[in-house]
Amino acid sequence: MDEEYDVIVLGTGLTECILSGIMSVNGKKVLHMDRNSYYGGESASITPLADLYKRFNLHGSPPESMGKGRDWNVDLIPKFLMANGQLVSMLLITDVTRYLEFKVIEGSFVFKKNAIYKVPSTESEALASSLMGLFEKRRFRKLLIYVANFDLNDPKTHEGLDPQTATMKDVYDKFSLGQDVQDFTGHALALYRTDEYLNMPCIEAINRIKLYSESLAKYGKSPYLYPLYGLGELPQGFARLSAIYGGTYMLNKPIEEIVMENGKVVGVKSEGEVARCKQLICDPSYMMDKVKKVGQVIRVLCLLNHPIKNTSDANSCQIIIPQNQVNRKNDIYVCMISSAHCVAAQGKYVAIVSTMVETSDPEGEIKPALDLLQPVEQKFVSISDLFEPVDLGTESQIFISRSYDATTHFETTCDDIKDIFKRMTGKDFDFGEIQRRKDDFSDKTCE
Numbered sequence: 537m538d539e540e541y542d543v544i545v546l547g548t549g550l551t552e553c554i555l556s557g558i559m560s561v562n563g564k565k566v567l568h569m570d571r572n573s574y575y576g577g578e579s580a581s582i583t584p585l586a587d588l589y590k591r592f593n594l595h596g597s598p599p600e601s602m603g604k605g606r607d608w609n610v611d612l613i614p615k616f617l618m619a620n621g622q623l624v625s626m627l628l629i630t631d632v633t634r635y636l637e638f639k640v641i642e643g644s645f646v647f648k649k650n651a652i653y654k655v656p657s658t659e660s661e662a663l664a665s666s667l668m669g670l671f672e673k674r675r676f677r678k679l680l681i682y683v684a685n686f687d688l689n690d691p692k693t694h695e696g697l698d699p700q701t702a703t704m705k706d707v708y709d710k711f712s713l714g715q716d717v718q719d720f721t722g723h724a725l726a727l728y729r730t731d732e733y734l735n736m737p738c739i740e741a742i743n744r745i746k747l748y749s750e751s752l753a754k755y756g757k758s759p760y761l762y763p764l765y766g767l768g769e770l771p772q773g774f775a776r777l778s779a780i781y782g783g784t785y786m787l788n789k790p791i792e793e794i795v796m797e798n799g800k801v802v803g804v805k806s807e808g809e810v811a812r813c814k815q816l817i818c819d820p821s822y823m824m825d826k827v828k829k830v831g832q833v834i835r836v837l838c839l840l841n842h843p844i845k846n847t848s849d850a851n852s853c854q855i856i857i858p859q860n861q862v863n864r865k866n867d868i869y870v871c872m873i874s875s876a877h878c879v880a881a882q883g884k885y886v887a888i889v890s891t892m893v894e895t896s897d898p899e900g901e902i903k904p905a906l907d908l909l910q911p912v913e914q915k916f917v918s919i920s921d922l923f924e925p926v927d928l929g930t931e932s933q934i935f936i937s938r939s940y941d942a943t944t945h946f947e948t949t950c951d952d953i954k955d956i957f958k959r960m961t962g963k964d965f966d967f968g969e970i971q972r973r974k975d976d977f978s979d980k981t982c983e
Contacts, residue, residue: 541567543960545789545806546818547945549577551937552779553659553771555817557630561973564962567811568778569789569804574768575775576818578920579940581768581879588837592916594953599890602839602913603881609766610837610879612777612918614871615949616641616760618938619751622950624761629967630974639877640781641760642850646724647857648716652846655724658752665682672717679721683981692828699739707738707802707850715860717731720906721745727945730859740748748949760854760945764878781977790820791846794934802932815933815960820923823936827923832893833942834916837916838909838921840885845908851876851885854944857904866892867907869944892944893919928959935960 542564545556553575556568574580582588584605585598598605617623617638627633642657648667656665662677665762667795687693699708708718723729730897733741751759763769773787786806793805794816812846820827838936841850850872872887873879880886906912925936935956941948954965 538809540812541565543815543817544813546822547577548575548771549819550579550771551949551953552817552819553774554626555956556783557774557777558957558970560778560783561630565777566783568783569786569806571645573788575771576768577766579613581611581766583609588916594795603884607881610886611767615761615767615944615946616871616945618747619759619761620747621947623946630777630968632777635773635776635839637764638761640763641757641758641762641845641852641854643853644718645847645853645855647855647861652855653768655720658675664800667720668717672714675713676717679922683742684749686742700737703735703736704738704739704741705960719858719860723782723867723946724856727861730865731944732957744895745874751976762852762873762877782898789976817935819937820939823934824936826926828926829921830924831922832919833890834893836885836902836921838912839914840887840909841883841913843885844887862904865894868902869942870905870908870942877916892942
């Protein structure tokens, strides 16, 4: 403990573990501590099932009908990986994929007028979809072709729209797309949580739809991947990466004090000893006086003995309920996984509903999603505060991550990681640079 480190990391949530791994690859001396005895922090996977019951203060043990307790690995914060997204790039470039095995999520669905429809994201699916009428199908197909051909550096592909000033509303108007098509395009393909994007420059939305289509093209069933044995495997994979590059890990370490001098972090005190550092990364729970609450998320974990109706008996899927369909400001997300992913007993399913809290009756807000899952064998309800740092951390050199939002993908988490990296180093996150440092390290260890 009584040593000098470049970076100390507190908490083993996914954001913290990825940054710890990246800093270690970048040649920094890293000490990583967690007050918990397990990896993952807020984003842990809980096993056995009895521990989940205890965590939510449910009396008694899980019934025998739930199968073996050790067969369950239940994520507290459910998310999928976009097959062509930033987190997969981080996993591939750092070789963390060697510790993990992934399965493709079988389907992506959207909710419209109290029914579930498969999200059409290719030209042929658009023409076959029962989500739209014949003329809307053709117009939507034209939008998909426009997005696929779109090249920021080639004005011919912009078809008269300036991508920096034209809004996504202008794009929808150009193709004469109605409210329902706008809903599933913006929320199920571009994965926006609210409708604020409609009045923003269209370039980001176009890139998001491209990401969805490219991710879908990789495996065909859906654009999403999920690791066997749960998301708790991800932080552990990056922890191994950090250890390979010299990072030191300590679980079960009580954090007594973050030591400051002249408004700047100089170390962390644990069990009477001080480890000194130049920079500190932590999740909000370690520095509550330096974060502000920006909302709440409700998550309901539901254990089922059946797949979700009208999903072609998929053993895994995502369903997005766009806010306009249920008179809300924020979307509701459902993601479901099963024994096929080694997270539930044979024949069992885990469905998780999440959304931003908007009223004093959070459970009432997610009723449309819970109705889709009936009958539910057991449910676990959590309402979490969302925090973000009050400053950039450049003066104190304390860099605090954001709480995990209600979305069912990791793109927002990766944006936070890249943002913290830039604030810490003054440089943009560069996948190529990480690859070069990794190759240099491999060359040295082979000599």
